[in-house]
Amino acid sequence: MLRAVLIEGLAITRGERRLFSGLTLTLRAGEAATLVGRNGAGKTSLLRSVAGLLRPADGAIAFEGEAGPLEAETARAEHLHLLGHQDGLKSSRTAWEELRFQTLWTGGSEASAREAAKRFDLGRLLDLEVRRLSAGQRRRLALARLVASPRSLWLLDEPMAPLDAGQRAAFGAVMAEHVAGGGMILASVHDPLPIEARSVPIGGEVGA
Amino acid sequence: MKAFGVLLRRELALAWGRGGGPLLALTFYACVVVLLPMASGRAPERLAAIAPGIAWLALALAALLSLERLFERDYEDGTLDLLALGPAPLEAVAVAKCLAQWLATGAPLALAAPVAALMLGADLKVMPLLVLCALAGGLAFAFLGGLGAALALGGKRGGLLVAVIVLPLFAPPVIFGAGALDGFSAGLPWTGGLMLLLAYCAGAVALSPLAMGAACRNALD
Numbered sequence: 001m002l003r004a005v006l007i008e009g010l011a012i013t014r015g016e017r018r019l020f021s022g023l024t025l026t027l028r029a030g031e032a033a034t035l036v037g038r039n040g041a042g043k044t045s046l047l048r049s050v051a052g053l054l055r056p057a058d059g060a061i062a063f064e065g066e067a068g069p070l071e072a073e074t075a076r077a078e079h080l081h082l083l084g085h086q087d088g089l090k091s092s093r094t095a096w097e098e099l100r101f102q103t104l105w106t107g108g109s110e111a112s113a114r115e116a117a118k119r120f121d122l123g124r125l126l127d128l129e130v131r132r133l134s135a136g137q138r139r140r141l142a143l144a145r146l147v148a149s150p151r152s153l154w155l156l157d158e159p160m161a162p163l164d165a166g167q168r169a170a171f172g173a174v175m176a177e178h179v180a181g182g183g184m185i186l187a188s189v190h191d192p193l194p195i196e197a198r199s200v201p202i203g204g205e206v207g208a
Numbered sequence: 209m210k211a212f213g214v215l216l217r218r219e220l221a222l223a224w225g226r227g228g229g230p231l232l233a234l235t236f237y238a239c240v241v242v243l244l245p246m247a248s249g250r251a252p253e254r255l256a257a258i259a260p261g262i263a264w265l266a267l268a269l270a271a272l273l274s275l276e277r278l279f280e281r282d283y284e285d286g287t288l289d290l291l292a293l294g295p296a297p298l299e300a301v302a303v304a305k306c307l308a309q310w311l312a313t314g315a316p317l318a319l320a321a322p323v324a325a326l327m328l329g330a331d332l333k334v335m336p337l338l339v340l341c342a343l344a345g346g347l348a349f350a351f352l353g354g355l356g357a358a359l360a361l362g363g364k365r366g367g368l369l370v371a372v373i374v375l376p377l378f379a380p381p382v383i384f385g386a387g388a389l390d391g392f393s394a395g396l397p398w399t400g401g402l403m404l405l406l407a408y409c410a411g412a413v414a415l416s417p418l419a420m421g422a423a424c425r426n427a428l429d
Binding site for chain 1: 210211214215218221222225281282284285286287288289290291292293294295428429
């Protein structure tokens with residue numbers, strides 16, 4: 001279980017372009033923050049650098065566990081979920097095969113995957129190939145792994161985009177529950193999240 | 209270890225289905241073996257002499273066929289992100305992918321190799337050695353091909369790049385294996401070639417995952 005994520009003086013450069021610099025942000029257990037900024041401001045890059053997929057040009061990202069500072073590698077392998085535009089679902093496999101694999105791979109169990117499928121109302125879709133799902137159904141399938149394998153930090157890139165109003169509300173409840181249970185959410189959004197969240201502007205030379 | 213098993217099973221299922229899976233490689237293999245004698249002239253004795261060599265070379269070409277997209281799809285659809293955030297390092301992920309590739313296409317090809325060699329008129333006594341060479345060589349081809357595929361990630365015309373990277377790496381095992389097979393059929397010393405092939409295979413399996421892990425990390429950045 002993570003207690004905090006500490007981002008200090010972070011700068012990210014893509015190619016020749018400096019996206020932002022001097023970003024400092026601390027996220028503690030039970031908090032949610034939304035990254036707001038124009039397209040291309042670096043929201044996705046920030047999420048990917050917290051996940052360790054992208055090397056920041058400057059600054060540091062540290063994790064704190066139950067017993068003090070936590071090795072970044074351990075934190076990333078065991079304690080965080082990254083869900084981007086690309087959900088890693090193979091279109092030729094069935095929804096259940098994909099959910100099961102993603103759940104087991106990130107540390108959940110088959111039972112928790114079934115539970116999560118129920119939670120996201122995927123029951124009748126599980127036997128279908130992923131290619132036959134609609135955008136919203138596919139997104140729900142991707143979101144289900146957040147619940148299926150317990151990891152405390154959720155890095156979400158536009159998580160709500162393809163969801164309809166009812167599903168947004170339902171996912172809002174899931175997020176609220178996660179945060180209330182001591183989880184953390186860092187999400188890039190265009191529309192505000194349906195839960196209480198700090199807003200962090202990204203872009204230009206502005207820190208937070 | 210449990211996570212590795214889960215990943216290996218998934219990769220096997222994917223490799224089995226990817227682009228026709230073993231059937232594509234086997235069909236390609238059959239094409240080469242059927243067409244080559246037509247191009248090489250009619251003398252059966254000449255054909256019989258080079259039969260094990262042809263069966264062996266065609267194997268290397270068939271192995272190349274399905275390797276190009278080994279990492280590419282996972283890179284494009286975001287699976288590689290997910291794999292990078294799992295309990296096993298990317299090096300282990302690379303091992304699982306190459307191993308699955310070998311099991312799904314390399315092993316079936318190795319079993320087809322003696323059939324092909326027989327059709328070409330090779331001597332029956334060379335078959336056990338051919339299967340052994342094909343199994344070990346196939347393992348080396350899978351890992352080296354995976355290395356090429358990982359290095360070509362994110363590049364335009366990745367397929368071309370894979371072929372260029374992999375060609376020089378494929379040369380030694382092809383030479384060692386052909387040396388062993390030739391020597392054996394001619395009644396000359398042949399163990400040296402086989403040992404070199406096995407050593408090369410062991411080296412490829414041990415070292416290429418390190419390079420594949422680094423290449424994947426680099427591509428994600």
